[in-house]
Amino acid sequence: MATPLAKARGLGAAHRGTETFWRQRMTAIANVPLVIFLILSIVTHIGADYQTIRAYLAQTVVAIAMLALVISASIHMRIGLKEIIEDYVQGEGAKVVAILLATFFAIGVALACTFALVKISLGS
Template sequence: MSMRTPLSQVRGLGSAREGTAHFWHQRLTAVANVPLTIFFVVLLISLQGADHATAVAVLGSPVVTVFMLLAILSVVYHMKLGMQIILEDYVQGEMAKVIWLMANIFFCTIVALASVFALLKISFGV
């Protein structure tokens, strides 16, 4: 039986003062992902059966490139936020949690950079 008061037991374990911002970032990216995903699906359907040159020409269009960049960044950031919550809630042990959170950041960064690089390479025709 502990002699500590309930306040002393939770001191230092409370809010990290970023829960609300995290919540709103996840909701904002979720709302942004709706039209961006619709755009992406419509683009995929319109490119169905097209040859490589046509796909490159469409993806190289400035408007399409901007919307695709927005979609990539928004979806990957949303993915990072969602996985962070899952990892924080369900991974046991502080060292394992830190390792998995770092792996989440590295994975999302690699996915975003590779996608942006590929799209910009297509867009600039390099």
């Protein structure tokens, strides 16, 4: 039987570890075409002025693809940081604080990028 601490860390039930495993793999797979799209977007717009970039990001498909990249990459980053922290940070208190900070950081990055995308794509 798992201890309450093991359950809180996601180690008590087998499906929690499997769920994290699959979520990380799915975001990794989703990131491949999204990052390729990002790279192609950057390469095709090197040297463009702000208005051209803003008009490009204002296209619905482009804005949705960029938003999908932000969300997928943030989720993937949060899972990866949590795994690293669980493996290498000693002490339960430090581990919990580090995981909380990593989670807030991932959320902050996602919110900042989403805000910037919405603001640019809507023309503000």
